[in-house]
Every structure is written in structure tokens, then in C-alpha cells.
Amino acid sequence: MKFLHISDLHIGKRVNEFSMIEDQKYILRQIKEIALEKQVDAVMIAGDIYDKPVPSAEAVQLFDQFLTGLADCGKKVFAVSGNHDSAERIAFGAQLMSSREVYVSPVYDGEVRCVTCQDAYGELCIWLLPFIRPAVVRHAWRNRMDDVETVETYQDALQFVVSHMPVDASKRNILVAHQFVTGASRCESEEVSVGGLDQIGAEVFDVFDYVALGHIHSPQHIERETLRYCGTPLKYSFSEAEQKKSVVVMEIKEKGDIFIEKVPLKPLRDLRKIRGTYMELMSKDFYEGTETDDYLQITLTDEEDVPDGMAKLRTVYPNLMQLVYDNSRTRQSRQVEVTEHVEQKSEMELFEEFYEIQNNQPMSEEQQDFVRELMEELVH
Numbered sequence: 001m002k003f004l005h006i007s008d009l010h011i012g013k014r015v016n017e018f019s020m021i022e023d024q025k026y027i028l029r030q031i032k033e034i035a036l037e038k039q040v041d042a043v044m045i046a047g048d049i050y051d052k053p054v055p056s057a058e059a060v061q062l063f064d065q066f067l068t069g070l071a072d073c074g075k076k077v078f079a080v081s082g083n084h085d086s087a088e089r090i091a092f093g094a095q096l097m098s099s100r101e102v103y104v105s106p107v108y109d110g111e112v113r114c115v116t117c118q119d120a121y122g123e124l125c126i127w128l129l130p131f132i133r134p135a136v137v138r139h140a141w142r143n144r145m146d147d148v149e150t151v152e153t154y155q156d157a158l159q160f161v162v163s164h165m166p167v168d169a170s171k172r173n174i175l176v177a178h179q180f181v182t183g184a185s186r187c188e189s190e191e192v193s194v195g196g197l198d199q200i201g202a203e204v205f206d207v208f209d210y211v212a213l214g215h216i217h218s219p220q221h222i223e224r225e226t227l228r229y230c231g232t233p234l235k236y237s238f239s240e241a242e243q244k245k246s247v248v249v250m251e252i253k254e255k256g257d258i259f260i261e262k263v264p265l266k267p268l269r270d271l272r273k274i275r276g277t278y279m280e281l282m283s284k285d286f287y288e289g290t291e292t293d294d295y296l297q298i299t300l301t302d303e304e305d306v307p308d309g310m311a312k313l314r315t316v317y318p319n320l321m322q323l324v325y326d327n328s329r330t331r332q333s334r335q336v337e338v339t340e341h342v343e344q345k346s347e348m349e350l351f352e353e354f355y356e357i358q359n360n361q362p363m364s365e366e367q368q369d370f371v372r373e374l375m376e377e378l379v380h
Contacts, residue, residue, distance in 0.1 A: 001119045004035050005248040007046035007214030008232040012059030015236055016321035026268040027233045028066045034263050035075055038249050043075055046214030047082025047131055047178025071100040080105040081130040082178040082214055105130040110140040112165050121254045129177040132157050154198045167207050172255050178214040181222045202227055219246055226258055235271035238297045275299035278306045287316055297322040329359045347375055
């Protein structure tokens with residue numbers, strides 16, 4: 001069988017207050033086209049379908065259209081809920097959707113849903129494991145096993161869950177899951193647990209032939225090619241600006257024979273960084289022929305702030321998300337000592353100290369003259 005592995009759609013997400021819904025519509029249509037072009041049998045969605053536990057109506061409608069489109073094309077779907085999702089809402093209608101071969105993870109109650117398929121090489125087991133927390137495991141098993149109270153960490157939880165799954169290692173087994181495996185590199189747009197408490201060792205998943213992971217936004221594999229994060233289909237933070245987003249096509253034949261291909265995605269609008277002085281960036285020679293509609297972080301290297309810089313830059317770059325400065329003022333970390341005898345300082349001296357703290361440089365003579373005149377006016 002041939003599978004398309006995607007995850008972390010975060011449908012309904014806003015990045016720097018910009019709605020990504022149009023970009024998500026575009027990329028989901030592209031993913032469907034790849035599924036058709038590559039003639040995959042099924043699509044695996046490894047969690048964080050939505051960006052919020054209670055998604056907007058628009059987000060729900062978009063995911064509904066995506067699932068319906070795949071089902072209409074005869075593609076199976078295997079989906080699990082992630083930490084951003086409500087497991088109960090994702091599981092709603094799961095039995096009904098099964099009739100269209102759309103399989104969704106139920107709320108974890110001690111059992112992990114397994115869907116078996118048949119191909120030329122025999123039986124293939126696809127396990128659907130929603131995002132698991134230690135408290136969820138303890139709650140599900142408290143009345144059945146005494147040793148569940150020893151489950152305190154995410155590592156404990158996943159080891160406990162996997163050890164109680166009736167996995168037949170002689171068969172081919174695929175796991176769709178949403179967890180943080182130790183060694184994976186993270187991005188700013190991900191939800192991080194303090195101290196890395198959510199980390200899980202890769203060895204927990206040794207019994208599975210392929211592990212379709214979600215949760216980490218950067219595409220990567222951990223320890224083996226078949227323990228893999230596909231990453232987000234879109235860039236959701238500027239820490240991802242240099243990444244090339246893709247989906248994973250995985251073909252499994254007989255046990256141990258797995259082929260993996262990464263298929264690149266092209267977004268409606270890229271998310272990238274540019275830098276220079278205000279005059280350089282506003283020069284037609286600089287931006288002509290570039291995608292000025294992209295989502296941008298602009299770094300200005302001017303020594304002085306540009307008044308209404310964001311608004312002025314948006315006349316050329318309408319989707320400017322962030323404006324930052326990189327100059328001697330922002331690079332230095334000088335600190336000015338504050339005297340204990342503040343009352344002995346004049347207003348001018350105090351203002352000069354304040355200016356130097358704020359800007360990491362002393363006031364010019366012109367600025368001093370201006371402030372001095374202003375203070376005299378205020379006093380009078």
C-alpha cells in the first residue's frame with residue numbers, strides 16, 4: 001500500500017494576526033492533487049488538525065471539504081487528534097465516517113483503534129493513537145490495573161500504552177501518533193512543555209514498521225528513516241523561514257521493505273525575511289520581480305526609526321507581518337547606572353539618562369537643544 005503522511009494542519013491558525021485560511025485552502029487542494037498524482041491508497045493525518053480545541057465554523061467546513069474530497073476520490077483517511085485538538089470533537093461521527101473509509105482515533109479509554117487492510121503482501125495494521133498525556137492514561141486504566149499509578153511522565157505513559165496494545169510483530173504495523181520524540185528539533189510555533197517533560201524515547205516505537213508522527217513542525221526523521229515527522233504543510237513562524245515544506249509518500253511492500261519519498265509543496269504565499277535600509281527596500285530596483293505579496297519579516301538597518309515605518313512599507317509589501325531594527329542601538333546591551341540621588345539631578349540630566357538607557361547611545365547636541373527648549377516651555 002502507498003500512504004501520504006501529513007500532520008499539523010492547524011486549520012484556522014492566525015500568524016501575527018494574519019488569517020491563514022486562504023493559504024490553507026490552497027495547500028490542502030495541492031495535497032489532494034499530490035494524493036491523486038502519486039496514486040496513494042490512503043492519507044495519514046498525524047494530529048493538530050485544528051489550531052484550537054474549539055475551531056471556527058470556517059475551519060471545520062474546510063476540513064470537511066478536504067475529507068469529503070479525499071473520500072470521493074477513493075482515498076482512505078487515517079487521522080488522530082493532537083494536543084491542539086479536542087479529542088472528543090475530532091472523534092465525533094467516527095463510526096459514521098468509517099463507512100466512507102475515513103478512520104478517526106477515538107478518545108483514549110485504554111484501547112487504541114486498529115484498522116486492518118489487505119494488499120498483495122497480506123494484512124497491514126494501522127494503529128491510531130491520539131495525543132496522550134500521563135493523566136489520561138492513569139484515568140483510563142485506574143480501575144483495571146494498580147501499577148498504572150506509576151505512570152508519571154510522558155515516557156511512562158507511552159511505554160504503558162504501547163505495551164498494552166496487542167501488536168503482532170510478525171505482521172506489518174503502522175502507527176499514526178502525535179508526540180514529541182527525543183532528539184527532534186523544534187520551532188517557535190510549537191507548544192513547548194517546560195523542561196522537555198513531554199519527551200519520549202524513540203525505542204518506545206520499535207515494534208512498528210513505520211511511525212507517522214505529528215507535533216514537530218520541521219520535517220525530519222529520528223534515529224531511523226521510518227520514524228518520521230513530515231512537518232507542517234505551511235510555515236507558521238519566522239523560525240521556519242528557511243525550511244522547504246513537503247509531504248511524505250510512503251510505500252510499504254513486504255515487511256521491512258519501505259520506500260519513502262518527500263514531495264515538495266508550493267504555498268500560495270511564502271513566509272520569508274528580508275533586510276536593508278528603508279530606502280533600499282523601497283527602491284523599485286530592490287523589489288521589482290520579487291513576490292511582494294509574501295508574508296514578510298523586515299529588518300531595517302537604519303540608525304533612526306522610520307516614522308510610521310510599518311504603514312509605509314506596506315504600500316509595497318502588503319503582507320508585512322513584523323518590523324524589527326538591527327542597528328547600533330538594538331545590538332548594544334549597555335546599561336546606564338542609575339544614581340541613588342535622583343532628587344539631585346536636573347530634569348535635563350534625568351532625561352538624558354533615560355534616553356541613553358532606551359537607545360544605548362547619548363543624545364546629540366541637536367536633540368539636547370530641542371529637549372531643553374521643550375522643558376523650558378513646559379515650565380513656563
